[in-house]
Amino acid sequence: MHPGRTLAVLAVLVTACAPLAATAQAARSVADGRPLLLSAEAVLLVDPEGRTIFAKNPEEERAPASLVKLMTLYLAFEDIEAGRADLDELVPVSRYASLTPRARMGLRAGEMVPLHVLLEGVAIASANDAATALAERLSGDEWSFVGRMNAKAQELDLHATRFANPHGLPDPAQRSNARDLAQLIARLLKDHPASRPMLGGQTFVYRGRVYARHIPLFNDPLGVQALKTGFTLEAGYNLAVSAWRDGQQFIMIVLGSRTRTSSFLDAKKLLKYGFIEAGLDAAPEPAPPPKRPVRSRRITITQ
Secondary structure (H helix, E strand, O other): OHHHHHHHHHHHHHHHHHHHHHHHHHOEEOOOOEEEOOOOEEEEOOOOOEEEEEEOOOOOOOOOOOHHHHHHHHHHHHHHHHHOOOOOOEHHHHHHHHHHHHOOOOOOOEEEEEEEHHHHHHHOOHHHHHHHHHHEEEEHHHHHHHHHHHHHHHOOOOOOOOOOOOOOOOOOOEEEHHHHHHHHHHHHHHHHHHHHHHHHOOEEEEOOOOOOOOHHHHHHHOOEEEEEEEEEOOOOOEEEEEEEEEOOOEEEEEEEEEHHHHHHHHHHHHEEEEEHOOOOOOOOOOOOOOOOEEEEEOOOOOO
């Protein structure tokens, strides 16, 4: 091969490999220098300035599962703040809403439920029947509400996101990615601050029953104050998280973890990594290399 051509090929290879090398370097665990291994299929961690701290397949199209409910909450709080709905009003539950499958509050057709209870059901219990009842109250029927969801997605520049229902049950038309979902939870918390304590809640009571979610991240000193989970067999285990450290907000999306536990472990690793990268936590000292055992030398003395 001609020397000039050889140099040109090498230059292309170096250029192509440089981003990979940078990504690999960024993915090193600050604790021990090993790769930051995550089980999730796609993740995104964003710092207070909106800069990406860590990303893995952030543009990959995936099923959002119950992270869809972030948009349901967005439109609900939008209507409440505009005076089109009231937290204390009683909302009738239709038969259609009461039959929404899977994760449910067990709403009964014909009963009247306070709107704030439906919001808690969506945010804390991730109740699909509550999401449908809320959608019907705000837009008359589920399909009209989905139209509003998609219009708002375009308004918020969520161009990779398509909604098909207000709760997140599987639908081939319903897709998003980590970057859009990070933008969605960030805008929800910014535009409608009242959603923050709702997404940070762990329990609520309705009809004498306590609805609770047990989220380990709330018990760790990581500053997690708002969180939404999601799961379907198609999507895997999903998380949308907002954490505050020293008054600074970090947004994290975890999609497609293999188990619920691994999704929380991934989130914990990422937040610790992000705090250190942002200079808010000190990196731990690397562990010293193990000492090699001293081999004794056997000496035979003959007389």
